[in-house]
Amino acid sequence: MAGNRIIVADDEPHVLxxxxxxxxxxxxxxxxxxxxxxxxxxLSQMLDPxxxxxxxxxxxIDGLEAAKRIMSSKPxxxxxxxxxxxxxxxxxxxxAGVYAYVVKPCRLADLLPAMNVAISRFRDAKALRGxxxxxxxxxxxxxxIEQAKGIVMRTRHLSEEEAHRFMxxxxxxxxKPLSDLAQAIIIAEKALLSKLQSEGGLAGTVA
Numbered sequence: 001m002a003g004n005r006i007i008v009a010d011d012e013p014h015v016l017x018x019x020x021x022x023x024x025x026x027x028x029x030x031x032x033x034x035x036x037x038x039x040x041x042x043l044s045q046m047l048d049p050x051x052x053x054x055x056x057x058x059x060x061i062d063g064l065e066a067a068k069r070i071m072s073s074k075p076x077x078x079x080x081x082x083x084x085x086x087x088x089x090x091x092x093x094x095x096a097g098v099y100a101y102v103v104k105p106c107r108l109a110d111l112l113p114a115m116n117v118a119i120s121r122f123r124d125a126k127a128l129r130g131x132x133x134x135x136x137x138x139x140x141x142x143x144x145i146e147q148a149k150g151i152v153m154r155t156r157h158l159s160e161e162e163a164h165r166f167m168x169x170x171x172x173x174x175x176k177p178l179s180d181l182a183q184a185i186i187i188a189e190k191a192l193l194s195k196l197q198s199e200g201g202l203a204g205t206v207a
Contacts, residue, residue: 004115007032007047009040009066010055010081015104019053019081022108035059037066044070051077051115054098056089064096071097077122079114081106094146095139099125113161120164124178141179148182151189 006028010016013035020030032043037058044052052070054063061069067078080093080101093101099118102110125142145167152163167185171178 004028004050004119005031005047007034007040007043007049007052009034009037009053009058009063011035011058012055015055015106019106019111022106022111026108026112037061037063040066041069041073044076045074048074049076051079051118053079053081053111053115056080056082064092064098067093067096067098075122077115077118079111079118094142113159117161117164120168124168127178141182144179144182144186148185151185155189 006023008016008019008023008030010019016033016035020033023030031047031049032040034040034043035058037054038060040052040054040058040063041061043049054066056063058066063080067080070076070078075097077100078098080098081104082089082101083104090101099121100114102114121142124145149160149163149167152158152166153160156163156166158166167178167181170176171181174181176184
């Protein structure tokens, strides 16, 4: 996944510079750098990047608000860089249209897979918009896919990127939309849990 044109936003200049150097060392082109969210939105609109990396905490508007504005005006794959993992924050990021996240300090080994996932998810979302009628339905489908991917990661002991690739391959193999595949995975997981609980209850009765 070389040669992407990237915009990077981080409120710490030394982090911004380090991120740009890392990405360029991997063969990407950093076409815009900024330390605030509003400028990140403007740069995204003007420069038409392949992907945008946004810090969460920035002056003016934060990364999540910047992501919302970017996605509402000129959608593009977005990766959020956060100082710590927080489920509520990640949920808000998904709602804002963010496709992947990296926990700081950002290493190239983490950035590249996250960018790959973001680009794949962005393409999936474009396909989903062809399957469903409204943005609300698209978001609902995305949440199903994220839930199903978590099940695949847990049950098959795969990384996030591997689980995402597995679901894409299964979707193609079964000639089934990704959202339908996700729903089938979730239903199967619930059925299995229900069966295990039932068997556990029966075992308890026998005992």
